[in-house]
Amino acid sequence: MTNPRCFWLFLCAIAALMCPETGRAAAEPPPQVLWDFSRPFNTTLIQTTDAQATPQGGRALLVETGTKHPYPGVTLKAPRERWDLSRYRSVEVFLKNTGTSNVTIHCRVDNPGADGRTNCANGSLRLEPGASGVLTVALSTTPWRLSAPLELIGMRGAPGQNERLNPANVTQILxxxxxxxxxxxxxxxxxxAVGGVTTLDAKTFIPFIDEFGQFIHADWPGKIHSVAELASRAKAEEAxxxxxxxPTQRNQYGGYTGGPQLKATGFFRVEKYQGKWWLVDPEGRLFWSHGVDCVTxxxxxxxxxxEHYFRQLPPADSPAGRFYGSGGSAPHGYYQDKPRFRTFDFAQANLLLKYGESWPQVHxxxxxxxxxSWGMNTIANWSDAAIYEMRRTPYTANLSFRSKMVEGSTGYWGKFPDVFDPEFARGIRSAVERQRGRAVGDPWCIxxxxHNELSWGDDTSLAVAALQSPPEQAAKKAFLEDLQTKYGDIAKLNAAWQTTYATWDDLRRSTNRPNLKAAGADLRAFYTRFAETYFRVIRDALKEVAPNQLYLGxxxxxxxxxxxxxxxxxxDVVSYNRYDYSVANHRLPGNLDRPTIIGEFHFGALDRGMFHTGLRPTANQEDRARKYAEYVRGALRNPQIVGTHWFQYRDQATTGRFDGENYQIGLVDICDTPYPETIRAVREVGYDLYRIRLSAP
Known part of the structure; x- marks a missing residue:
C-alpha cells in the first residue's frame, strides 16, 4: 500500500515543479522627484492652512503649524496639474523636526475629490526634536496590481483590492x-516617488496560493520552495x-540576577524600584515582561x-487532512454571516512536514x-496552554466568559457586558474557578x-447605552435607581434634562437618546459607577480565587x-493594546502613577509575499526591525510600563483568518521560518533589557 505521507509529499513536489512563480517585477523605475526644496521652486503652488511655509535659502522648506485648525499644514500642488505615478510603489518625504517637542507629521497623497478617506493615500511619521526621517506613503495596497478588476473575498488586503487612490492622477500632496x-x-x-510595482495578469492570477500557504506569483528571501528546504531550515535554526x-544573568524565570535581591513571594508581583515600576519574579528579581502573543x-x-484560490489542498485522507476544520460567527468580513465555514491550517501542515509526526512536541x-534565545521571557495572551503549561517560560492567562450584554451598546467586537446583572459576577467567578490546578496558583503565571478591546466609548456612552436598552436591562434599572435617589420627582429630572416624561415608568420604557449637554453630569456619574463596578467585580473574584496573582486589566x-x-x-497593572510607533511618553490620565503593560503592538511590511502590513506599516523588513527596537526601547524608558507583548508569534494566513485579517506581523512566517531582521532586533533589545531599563533617567 502506498505510504500516504510520501504520496502527499510527491503531490507537493510535482505542484511546485509544474507551477513556478510568475509575474516577477520588472526593473524598478528611477526615482521621480516631485518637489526638491534645495532648488528654486514655484511658491504659488504652495497653500497653507493655519501654518507658515518659508524657504530656507535653497536648503529646505520650513513649515510652522498653529493650533487653531485640526490639521494645520501645507498643500503642495502638482506643477503641471497632476503627476502620473502609476509606475511607482510609494512616495517618500524627507523631513526633519526642528521644533522643541515630539511631532507626528501626516502626509496625504490626493486624487481629485479626496476627503481623507477616499481618493487618497495616507502615511505618518513621528519625530523627536532634532530627528530626521523619511515618511513613506504607499500608492497601492500591495506591491502587485492586476491587469483587470478581480473580486477576491475573505482578506483585508489583496492585490487590486480596496484601492483608494489612482496613482496616474495625483494632483496634490498634503x-x-x-x-x-x-x-x-x-x-x-x-x-x-520610488519603487516599482508588478502588474499581474488577472486571467491567470488564480490559483495564487501554493501548497505551503504562500503567494505563488512572487519570490522573496526565505520563501519555501520544497519540503527539503523546510528540513534544512530546521537544521540551520538548531545551529x-x-x-x-x-542572555546571561537571568534566573529560570528570566528575572535579572545582576540586579537587586528583593522580597521573594513565590509569585509575580509589582514594585516601584528607583523611580520606575517593575514586575518582580517569584524569586525576588527584577523582571520586565518582554513577550509575544499567540504562541501557538x-x-x-x-x-x-x-477553494480555487489554492493550488494544491491536500486530500482529506492524507496526513494533512487532519488540518481541515470549521469556523463560524466571524465578527467581520466575508464570513460574518456564514454560520459555518470550512478551514485549512497551512501552519500546522507545514510543521508536520518540517518536524514529522512528533511536531507538536518539537514545536x-x-x-x-x-x-x-531571542531574549524574550513571556508567553503572552492567547497562547497554547500545552506550550505554556510546560512551565519553562513565564506566561499570562486570559479569562473570558459569557454574560448578559447591554442591549443598547455597540462595539467593534460586540456589545458591552452588563456588569449589574448577577450573571456577570457568576461568569467571572466561574472562569477563574476553571483555572484551578492550572494557571491559578502557578508561579509561572504572571x-x-x-476581556480584550472592549468598546469603552466616551465618558457618557455606557450610560446612554443603558438608557437605550429594554426596561428589564439590569444596567438601566441601576441607573434609574440612581436618578430616583437624586431627583425623587420625575418633574425635577425633566427640568434638569429638558425632557417631558410623565412618570419614572415612562423613562424606564423609553429608549430615546438623552440630551447629552443637559444630562451630561448624570451620564458621566453613572458611567464612572459602571466602569468601577466592572473592574471591582472582576478584581474581587480574582483575588478570592487567585490571591497571589496579578489582575492585568x-x-x-x-x-x-x-x-x-x-x-x-x-x-494591579493597567493594560493597553497600543498600536503606535512609540509609547515612550504614554501615561495614565490625571497624573496617576500605576504600572502599565502593552498587551499588543506590531509592525509589518510587504516585501515577504504578504498582502497587508497590519496596523502599523513599515517600508521593509529592516525598517520593521528598526521600529521594533525603537518601540521597546521607548517602553523601557517609560517609568510606568512593565512590559511589551508583540502581536503575534506567527504570521496570519496569507488568505486571512476568520475575520479577514491577513497581516505580516509574525516573528515567524507561515512556514515557521523566523524573520531574521526582526529577530536580530528582538535579540539586541532583549539581551540588553535590564541595562536599558535601569540606566534610563
Missing part, C-alpha cells in the same frame, strides 16, 4: 500635524539556537467559497528555546487579563479617562 496642542516646526527637503542560548502552532484560513520545545484599545482611572483603581 503635509500636516493632527490636532496639535502646541505649535510645531519641521523642514521638508525633498519629495519623490543558531546553540550559538545564542539566551495554529493559523487556520477559511476555504469555503474560495513546543523549539518555541520555548526560541524565546530564550497574572490574568480579562482588560487590554484597552479605545478608552477614555474615566475608564482608565477606574482601571488604575482596581487593577
Amino acid at each position: 503635509l500636516f500635524a493632527g490636532n496639535p496642542k502646541t505649535p510645531h516646526r519641521f523642514e521638508v527637503t525633498q519629495i519623490r 543558531e539556537l546553540a550559538k545564542f542560548p539566551g 502552532p495554529s493559523s487556520p484560513t477559511p476555504i469555503s467559497d474560495r 513546543a520545545d523549539v518555541s520555548h528555546r526560541r524565546l530564550r 497574572g490574568f487579563f480579562v 482588560c487590554r484597552f484599545a479605545w478608552v477614555n479617562d474615566a475608564a482608565a482611572m477606574a482601571a488604575a483603581k482596581y487593577c
Whole structure:
C-alpha cells in the first residue's frame, strides 16, 4: 500500500515543479522627484492652512503649524496639474523636526475629490526634536496590481483590492500635524516617488496560493520552495539556537540576577524600584515582561467559497487532512454571516512536514528555546496552554466568559457586558474557578487579563447605552435607581434634562437618546459607577480565587479617562493594546502613577509575499526591525510600563483568518521560518533589557 505521507509529499513536489512563480517585477523605475526644496521652486503652488511655509535659502522648506485648525499644514500642488505615478510603489518625504517637542507629521497623497478617506493615500511619521526621517506613503495596497478588476473575498488586503487612490492622477500632496496642542516646526527637503510595482495578469492570477500557504506569483528571501528546504531550515535554526542560548544573568524565570535581591513571594508581583515600576519574579528579581502573543502552532484560513484560490489542498485522507476544520460567527468580513465555514491550517501542515509526526512536541520545545534565545521571557495572551503549561517560560492567562450584554451598546467586537446583572459576577467567578490546578496558583503565571478591546466609548456612552436598552436591562434599572435617589420627582429630572416624561415608568420604557449637554453630569456619574463596578467585580473574584496573582486589566484599545482611572483603581497593572510607533511618553490620565503593560503592538511590511502590513506599516523588513527596537526601547524608558507583548508569534494566513485579517506581523512566517531582521532586533533589545531599563533617567 502506498505510504500516504510520501504520496502527499510527491503531490507537493510535482505542484511546485509544474507551477513556478510568475509575474516577477520588472526593473524598478528611477526615482521621480516631485518637489526638491534645495532648488528654486514655484511658491504659488504652495497653500497653507493655519501654518507658515518659508524657504530656507535653497536648503529646505520650513513649515510652522498653529493650533487653531485640526490639521494645520501645507498643500503642495502638482506643477503641471497632476503627476502620473502609476509606475511607482510609494512616495517618500524627507523631513526633519526642528521644533522643541515630539511631532507626528501626516502626509496625504490626493486624487481629485479626496476627503481623507477616499481618493487618497495616507502615511505618518513621528519625530523627536532634532530627528530626521523619511515618511513613506504607499500608492497601492500591495506591491502587485492586476491587469483587470478581480473580486477576491475573505482578506483585508489583496492585490487590486480596496484601492483608494489612482496613482496616474495625483494632483496634490498634503503635509500636516493632527490636532496639535502646541505649535510645531519641521523642514521638508525633498519629495519623490520610488519603487516599482508588478502588474499581474488577472486571467491567470488564480490559483495564487501554493501548497505551503504562500503567494505563488512572487519570490522573496526565505520563501519555501520544497519540503527539503523546510528540513534544512530546521537544521540551520538548531545551529543558531546553540550559538545564542539566551542572555546571561537571568534566573529560570528570566528575572535579572545582576540586579537587586528583593522580597521573594513565590509569585509575580509589582514594585516601584528607583523611580520606575517593575514586575518582580517569584524569586525576588527584577523582571520586565518582554513577550509575544499567540504562541501557538495554529493559523487556520477559511476555504469555503474560495477553494480555487489554492493550488494544491491536500486530500482529506492524507496526513494533512487532519488540518481541515470549521469556523463560524466571524465578527467581520466575508464570513460574518456564514454560520459555518470550512478551514485549512497551512501552519500546522507545514510543521508536520518540517518536524514529522512528533511536531507538536518539537514545536513546543523549539518555541520555548526560541524565546530564550531571542531574549524574550513571556508567553503572552492567547497562547497554547500545552506550550505554556510546560512551565519553562513565564506566561499570562486570559479569562473570558459569557454574560448578559447591554442591549443598547455597540462595539467593534460586540456589545458591552452588563456588569449589574448577577450573571456577570457568576461568569467571572466561574472562569477563574476553571483555572484551578492550572494557571491559578502557578508561579509561572504572571497574572490574568480579562476581556480584550472592549468598546469603552466616551465618558457618557455606557450610560446612554443603558438608557437605550429594554426596561428589564439590569444596567438601566441601576441607573434609574440612581436618578430616583437624586431627583425623587420625575418633574425635577425633566427640568434638569429638558425632557417631558410623565412618570419614572415612562423613562424606564423609553429608549430615546438623552440630551447629552443637559444630562451630561448624570451620564458621566453613572458611567464612572459602571466602569468601577466592572473592574471591582472582576478584581474581587480574582483575588478570592487567585490571591497571589496579578489582575492585568482588560487590554484597552479605545478608552477614555474615566475608564482608565477606574482601571488604575482596581487593577494591579493597567493594560493597553497600543498600536503606535512609540509609547515612550504614554501615561495614565490625571497624573496617576500605576504600572502599565502593552498587551499588543506590531509592525509589518510587504516585501515577504504578504498582502497587508497590519496596523502599523513599515517600508521593509529592516525598517520593521528598526521600529521594533525603537518601540521597546521607548517602553523601557517609560517609568510606568512593565512590559511589551508583540502581536503575534506567527504570521496570519496569507488568505486571512476568520475575520479577514491577513497581516505580516509574525516573528515567524507561515512556514515557521523566523524573520531574521526582526529577530536580530528582538535579540539586541532583549539581551540588553535590564541595562536599558535601569540606566534610563
